Amino acid sequence: MTTARDAAETIRTARRPEDLFGTAATDSAARQAARRRYHQLAALVHPDRASTPDTETAFARLAELYRHWLELDGGDFEVVGALGSYPVAALHARGSVADIHRSGSAHVVKIPRRAAANRLLAGERNALRDIAIVADEHTWLRPYFPELIDTVDHRDPTTGEPRTINILGALTTEFVTLEQVRAAQPGGLDPRDYAWMHRRLLRCLAGAQLAGWVHTAITPENVLIHPRLHGVVLAGWSFATRPGTPAAATLRPIDYPPEIRDAVSPATDVYLAHRLLLTMLGDRAPAAMRTFATGCTQDDSRLRPVAADLLGEFDDLLDRLYGQRRFRPFELTKGQ
Structure with a gap:
């Protein structure tokens, strides 16, 4: 069984994210495996369970490496909506039906992975629009919900399938x-x-x-x-x-x-x-x-x-x- 000391040493000697989590990939199986690996190591070196200088350093390093691994497959293109253009940069999060990419400091780009999910992102748009209307009257509500900025009609560059993309206000700093x-x-x-x-x-x-x-x-x-x-x-x-x-x-x-x-x-x-x-x-x-x-x-x-x-x-x-x-x-x- 791997001990906290072994896990801390594994994390310490990792020179890059791939050493812990494997080659960066967009398929769900690879990402689930990396996520399991992260949680396994985090449980072993968490300061609450094994509070030593080595494990505290390892826990912080592990989080940093995992975050960088998630960002390795970031895109490198731009999408154009009704209100502006949005560069699609590093992957920020992978949701159940869509990938969320950073776009500058003010926005994120939410792209459904399959055309079948377009209807779900349409539901999100309708919900956030209605919530924004209610929040105009009940201003205390605004901080509790994402802000819908724009929408984009896009075609997947590989398959040609249509994608309806939501541009949301960025909730990436410290959240x-x-x-x-x-x-x-x-x-x-x-x-x-x-x-x-x-x-x-x-x-x-x-x-x-x-x-x-x-x-x-x-x-x-x-x-x-x-x-x-x-x-x-x-x-x-x-x-x-x-x-x-x-x-x-x-x-x-x-x-x-x-x-x-x-x-x-x-x-x-x-x-x-x-x-x-x-x-x-x-x-x-x-x-x-x-x-x-x-x-x-x-x-x-x-x-x-x-x-x-x-x-x-x-x-x-x-x-x-x-x-x-x-x-x-x-x-x-x-x-x-």
């Missing part, structure tokens, strides 16, 4: 996904830290309900946080669905509520957000918080609370558990 947080905190987050993340996520759900959309894919990969500023953004709107209809698409790993293939509703997002809460806290979830989540994940969607009502109820729960609220600095790579 990380909850999946990255989960990797850095494999034993589960301190509930006092996840409290502010969940409170803001509930605001996202309330805003989506006001706009008449259900996200349907609330996963660690789709929730972005800004650790220093305590910001939260609900991204990944490709599966957004109107209430009363079946989900536009589903992902196999998600623990969906029963209604997902019949008629989703805002209660669907309430269910998914509280499954996420339990996932992020793991064994560290207090009994009262588990009971709260249980009430939000009942099979009968009519029995789940409304997101807007949950804001006050969750605050009451936090008051009972932790007393007077105060700001807690959040460090991604250190246990709390």
Whole structure:
């Protein structure tokens, strides 16, 4: 069995990202293998599990090498939309149906990998446009959602297939996904830290309900946080669905509520957000918080609370558990 010391030495001697993760590739199998390799090594050298100068250095180096590996297959072309031209640079993230590339410091370019996913990115556009309209009236909502900048009709240079591309405001500087947080905190987050993340996520759900959309894919990969500023953004709107209809698409790993293939509703997002809460806290979830989540994940969607009502109820729960609220600095790579 590989030890923390062996893993730290492997990371220390790696001269380039390929030494740890293999040749850069765009196919999903290679990227899943690299992701598994990253999580395996991260678990071994995480400072919470093996806190030595060598493992702390190795953990930081591992994250840097993995980030560089993800960027190795960046594009080198430009797409033209209704409002401007956008260079397609390094790959920033690989979503379930689309690749997200950097485009300067202000934008990202979201390109569906297959033409069949064009309809899903069209759903994202419609949802983000409706949310923007609601946010013009309820300005407190703006920070919680990506901004749709432009759209592009494009043809794949290799296959000639049509691609409908979304240009979004960049959320790349200092933002990380909850999946990255989960990797850095494999034993589960301190509930006092996840409290502010969940409170803001509930605001996202309330805003989506006001706009008449259900996200349907609330996963660690789709929730972005800004650790220093305590910001939260609900991204990944490709599966957004109107209430009363079946989900536009589903992902196999998600623990969906029963209604997902019949008629989703805002209660669907309430269910998914509280499954996420339990996932992020793991064994560290207090009994009262588990009971709260249980009430939000009942099979009968009519029995789940409304997101807007949950804001006050969750605050009451936090008051009972932790007393007077105060700001807690959040460090991604250190246990709390």
